[in-house]
Amino acid sequence: MAAAGLAWLALAAAGACLLLCARAARARRRARPRHVCVLVLGDVGRSPRMQYHALSLAQRGVRVTLLGFQGSKPHDAVLRCRRIRMTPLAEVKGPPAGPRLLRYAVKAALQALQLLRALLKMDPAAYVFLQNPPGLPSMAVTWAVCRLRGVRLAVDWHNYGYSILALTLGPRHPVVWLATWYEKLCGRLSDLNFCVTDAMREDLAKSCGIRAVTVYDRPASFFRETPLDVQHELFVKLGLTLAPFRARGEPPDPTGRRSAFTERDARGGRVRRLEGRPALLVSSTSWTEDEDFSILLKALERFDRSSREGASLPSLVCVITGRGPLKDHYSRIIGQLSLKNVQICTPWLEAEDYPLLLGSADLGVCLHTSSSGLDLPMKVVDMFGCCLPVCAVHFRCLHELVKHEENGLIFQDAEELATQLETLFSGYPGPAGRLHRFRTNLRSSRQLRWDESWERTVLPLLDEL
Structure with missing residues (x-):
């Protein structure tokens, strides 16, 4: 009997302790800011x-x-x-001089x-x-x-x-x-x-x-396709005008009613897309070692050469956005290129303008390879939020995001990227072809938002x- 009493007493004590612990936990949760x-x-x-x-x-x-x-x-x-x-x-910033290890410490x-x-x-x-x-x-x-x-x-x-x-x-x-x-x-x-x-x-x-x-x-909710009138305002704001393509017979437009892609009628009415407009390609970067932009520049050189040799390709505007340590290096290389039908510009965009640019573009290019091979480029996520098809360089886990021949294409080197650009923009801006199919697939898929x-x-x- 004594043993049974002790057992019941122990159980009662344990129950009381549990009750007190539970009350204390609830109190901590209520007090948690x-x-x-x-x-x-x-x-x-x-x-x-x-x-x-x-x-x-x-x-x-x-x-x-x-x-x-x-x-x-x-x-x-x-x-x-x-x-x-x-x-x-x-x-x-740390000390400006001294051994690297000491400065880092x-x-x-x-x-x-x-x-x-x-x-x-x-x-x-x-x-x-x-x-x-x-x-x-x-x-x-x-x-x-x-x-x-x-x-x-x-x-x-x-x-x-x-x-x-x-x-x-x-x-x-x-x-x-x-x-x-x-x-x-x-x-x-x-x-x-x-x-x-x-x-x-x-x-x-x-x-x-x-x-x-x-x-x-x-993608956040503000990454979506950009209405045509907003596209026009963005193009004029960024200076993406007809000036680089005057050789095709287009005069400059000092009134701001025209961009390289759109125009507003003389009375300030509806915006329409220009016939024979250039295609708009967008890439974004932090200009770091894990993105080799020489791949894109070589591909654009071949695209420009094919365009001048009579291939059915549009003029191309390539906008590369971002800041980073290698931007000056690549800007010097871009300045030395002799391109006729391709224009490359590297503006820094305000946070609100970046989604508008993606939502206005025809194709995105991603050169992110990941130092570990285990992360995914958020820039592609944002592009997909805008229903923008992507060409992305291959790395280990890219398949978790980019589905080859479904929402874009995966390439290995500059030659393969150049071939993809020529194929996707052949016959542009007609509705036939893979570029249009990729965009349709992105529009029809229910993309989960952040x-x-x-x-x-x-x-x-x-x-x-």
Whole structure:
């Protein structure tokens, strides 16, 4: 009897403990602030996925601190949102001279101190959403602050930082080895992990022991086909006028009623497409080592040569958007090309103009190859949101996004890309051919948008918001 009494007493005590724990957990959840920090140790304006995270959280009543470098202008939807507070971080340059390893270490240490100060000053939060890369020093600093303040850390894996370092330092460099060890260790310390492809999810599990959820990049709602009158305003604004093609007999138009592609009637009425207009090809880039733009330039040289030799091809305007370290290098090469029927321009677009350009184009080209082979180019996601067919250079997991002969074409080198351009633009702008079929396929497919995808994949994991 005594033993039975003790057993019942133990069960009662255990039940009471469970009840108290449950009440304490509910109290903590009630006390948990509806506030999330979205952190980018980089240019926030050039981090659309993290902007989308912030917007999705804000649209569900969560207060968001968007923490990162000020550079490019974020999208208007982010700037207008009252629940999103932009908090700038200053980019640390590090010492201008000295051994590379020492300069890198000093820069990382200074950036760590600045980030530590910003996170400790921030209002209490339920989560920190951290973009990786760059993860050095942000992963370690953010994890330490999260543990100190009782905040959950969610790492959004866009790629591997060590694979990007290996492009310039080489895969056997000690810094690359250290970055690999650091990234895998810190990744295992996080509470949640998101990644951009199934291939990356499998690699994280296999090589790092990290369980991640695939959250594919999806186009935001403002990526869509652009109405003709808006196209005309954009072309005039960007200076895509008839001037480069005057040899075909078209006079310049000082009134702004004509672009290279469209015109508005003399009374300011309806806009119409010009007969014999050029085709518009668009590519976007960060001008980094993982995108070889010599492939596109060689393909355009062959296209121009074929056009001058009598092939049934239109004049072509190629717009390459973006900023980055190799832009000056490629701009010099472009300036040395002798092209007659191809015009190449490299403007920097405002965030609001970029979707309009994609929605006005005839074809997109992607030269992103991925330093790890495990991420996907968001630029293609945005192009597909605008029903814009794509020619994309092949790499390991591209098949998760680009379906060859369905929504675009995959190429291996400049010769293959040149052949694809000539085939797709043969007989342009007629409705026959693969270019039209790819666009029709994109229009008829129900493309999942970012917010709908986020609600299905991310929101159910945020049990304390």
